Amino acid sequence: MGAEAKPDFRCFECGDLFEVEYPGWSQRKGNDRPNAGALKWLWRERRCSSEALDHSGVWRFRELLPILDSFGNAVTLREGNTPLYHLPRASKALGIDQLFAKHQGMNPTGSFKDTGMTAAMSVARERGFEWVACASTGNTSAAMAAYAARAGLRSLVLIPEGKIAWGKLAQAMDYGAVTCQLKTDFDGCLKLLIQVVKEAHIYLLNSVNPYRLEGQKTPAFEIAEALDWNVPDHLIVPGGNLANSSALGKGFRELRELGLVARVPRISVIQAEGANPLVRSMATSHGATLVPVEAHTRATAIRIGNPASWRKAARVIQETGGWCLDVTEAEIAIAKAELGTEGLGCEPASAVTLAGLKKLRAQGAVDPKETVVLLLTGHTLKDADYTIDFHRGTLLTDEETAGRETEIRGLRRDAQTVEATVGAVLAAMKERAG
Ligand code: F0G
Numbered sequence: 033m034g035a036e037a038k039p040d041f042r043c044f045e046c047g048d049l050f051e052v053e054y055p056g057w058s059q060r061k062g063n064d065r066p067n068a069g070a071l072k073w074l075w076r077e078r079r080c081s082s083e084a085l086d087h088s089g090v091w092r093f094r095e096l097l098p099i100l101d102s103f104g105n106a107v108t109l110r111e112g113n114t115p116l117y118h119l120p121r122a123s124k125a126l127g128i129d130q131l132f133a134k135h136q137g138m139n140p141t142g143s144f145k146d147t148g149m150t151a152a153m154s155v156a157r158e159r160g161f162e163w164v165a166c167a168s169t170g171n172t173s174a175a176m177a178a179y180a181a182r183a184g185l186r187s188l189v190l191i192p193e194g195k196i197a198w199g200k201l202a203q204a205m206d207y208g209a210v211t212c213q214l215k216t217d218f219d220g221c222l223k224l225l226i227q228v229v230k231e232a233h234i235y236l237l238n239s240v241n242p243y244r245l246e247g248q249k250t251p252a253f254e255i256a257e258a259l260d261w262n263v264p265d266h267l268i269v270p271g272g273n274l275a276n277s278s279a280l281g282k283g284f285r286e287l288r289e290l291g292l293v294a295r296v297p298r299i300s301v302i303q304a305e306g307a308n309p310l311v312r313s314m315a316t317s318h319g320a321t322l323v324p325v326e327a328h329t330r331a332t333a334i335r336i337g338n339p340a341s342w343r344k345a346a347r348v349i350q351e352t353g354g355w356c357l358d359v360t361e362a363e364i365a366i367a368k369a370e371l372g373t374e375g376l377g378c379e380p381a382s383a384v385t386l387a388g389l390k391k392l393r394a395q396g397a398v399d400p401k402e403t404v405v406l407l408l409t410g411h412t413l414k415d416a417d418y419t420i421d422f423h424r425g426t427l428l429t430d431e432e433t434a435g436r437e438t439e440i441r442g443l444r445r446d447a448q449t450v451e452a453t454v455g456a457v458l459a460a461m462k463e464r465a466g
Pocket of ligand 1 (some may be wrong): 143145167168169170171172173239270271272273274275276277333334379381382409410
């Protein structure tokens with residue numbers, strides 16, 4: 033990336049987004065390449081170090097993150113190093129032995145945003161900004177507010193009124209952000225914020241900021257590392273503003289360019305049916321043009337109709353041979369409850385990945401021998417209302433559940449009120465067992 037031409041990170045000439053490039057990495061051959069074995073050893077060793085920077089699952093890969101003049105400016109909450117869980121139940125149901133979930137909800141503020149935020153907030157601090165800002169469906173604002181507080185910076189959050197999960201709003205408040213709820217949707221919030229940052233000296237921390245993507249590429253390194261540097265065949269990612277799919281594609285591409293892995297995985301993007309502009313774009317123009325939609329989904333994190341990074345995401349899908357498809361509200365709710373039965377809690381926006389995989393498997397697009405990784409983006413406690421509504425049977429309409437009533441009933445676990453006696457409790461257990 034050259035000089036930051038505009039505060040909204042768009043090119044003066046073509047209006048497209050910037051991307052951080054490291055000239056020369058792709059051309060490196062033979063002895064010119066970094067010593068792959070030494071790097072892999074160093075990155076693993078750092079996990080045992082007592083240095084804060086080494087404990088971070090982002091900064092322990094800092095050789096591939098040359099974005100700061102001094103790593104002393106890094107703002108870290110020990111993000112990353114999230115677990116890669118095997119999914120025994122879903123594996124069995126889908127006939128895919130090697131099925132895993134990379135749970136990015138296990139980050140300090142409960143979502144994948146922390147990996148990008150540590151990177152971009154560090155840049156903000158190094159450049160001496162006093163204010164940072166973002167528009168958000170909730171998770172970006174939670175992460176930004178936390179990292180700004182750690183860095184000693186002021187933060188401004190613009191969120192769509194009444195359309196984000198309470199857990200996320202609570203985080204922004206707790207970490208001291210100036211939080212404005214606007215009577216518009218996410219797309220409207222982002223549009224307004226772009227105007228604000230052109231008027232005032234504020235560092236924009238939405239994922240249009242290319243340094244966010246630098247941090248968000250690191251789960252690709254962790255996934256490769258966890259699989260002993262054999263990349264999975266297929267990575268499935270939810271799609272909202274479409275930065276994450278772009279970032280992970282970049283991460284795997286850089287590993288391959290530097291000779292650390294032999295190939296890149298297929299990367300597929302799943303959207304909610306009511307917020308599926310990329311699915312439409314891929315189907316109608318192979319990702320050449322995108323027509324914004326008015327977005328509707330209960331998976332509020334991905335309720336986005338005019339995604340900023342759609343060109344980058346379309347390129348990643350095309351270059352890796354991935355798919356782009358959408359899933360219904362019922363499919364999302366069922367997949368989330370199924371992940372729950374594996375002991376894994378996630379946000380509805382994360383569950384689109386399992387719902388998408390089920391569809392791809394039914395279409396014969398995924399081979400049982402493939403190694404598949406689902407990227408779970410947020411923690412279940414972010415949006416407890418959604419989960420409770422599902423289990424109480426008040427989440428979905430009759431129209432949405434039509435034909436799937438039995439399946440849904442089998443997954444629902446409402447909390448019951450019972451008498452405070454041993455007999456009543458034992459009877460409740462018996463009823464469930466039976
Ligand atoms: N999953 C969760 C839990 C999210 O919060 C988001 C985006 C996504 C998936 C989609 O990722 O935008 O990179 O395609 N949340 C943003 C926010 C928009 O403001 O928190 P994406």
